[in-house]
Amino acid sequence: MTYAVRAMLTGFARRRPSVPLLLTHGRQTHPALRPRQPARATAPDSPAATRCPLCGRQLVPGPSTDLHHPVPRSHGGREVVPMHRVCHQKIHSVFTEAELATTFHDWHALRRHPAMAEFIRWIARKPPEYYDRNRSTRARRGR
Incomplete structure (x- = not known):
């Protein structure tokens, strides 16, 4: 039984995470696990x-x-x-x-x-x- 199902059956509500999660292919991922965007060295118009x-x-x-x-x-x-x-x-x-x-x-x-x-x-x-x-x-x- 998954944690979410057990929480619904027992009435125990999971705490909301303090960091917003990103939905990716139906799954939530923590910001630290998201692919990093490369840093820009110079402005694109320069x-x-x-x-x-x-x-x-x-x-x-x-x-x-x-x-x-x-x-x-x-x-x-x-x-x-x-x-x-x-x-x-x-x-x-x-x-x-x-x-x-x-x-x-x-x-x-x-x-x-x-x-x-x-x-x-x-x-x-x-x-x-x-x-x-x-x-x-x-x-x-x-x-």
């Missing part, structure tokens, strides 16, 4: 939100845009920056989280790295919505 900080190409809202933490969350990073999905994937395929946290959290340092400079020259000729499905990061590292 000029900084329209260009990728790595390659400088125009950002097009949709599946070709990702949010990147310059300092990884596992290392205490909170800032979020919108960028192209392919640029984001390239950053994480080249650098470890420790390298991103210590050395490559600066956009100028990222652009100066030889592998990233070559990538930026290559991606500059592609349209803003371009996404290359390549091998995953783990496959490249041989894990």
Whole structure:
């Protein structure tokens, strides 16, 4: 017998929760269990939100845009920056989280790295919505 049925039969009324619950597919969920909305780094109307900080190409809202933490969350990073999905994937395929946290959290340092400079020259000729499905990061590292 469920708690709700037992409460109705015994006349015991369950206390109302102090936090409003969200109905999802007929179920109530606590706010802490709801999916988190990503933090916005800049206002959508600002000029900084329209260009990728790595390659400088125009950002097009949709599946070709990702949010990147310059300092990884596992290392205490909170800032979020919108960028192209392919640029984001390239950053994480080249650098470890420790390298991103210590050395490559600066956009100028990222652009100066030889592998990233070559990538930026290559991606500059592609349209803003371009996404290359390549091998995953783990496959490249041989894990």
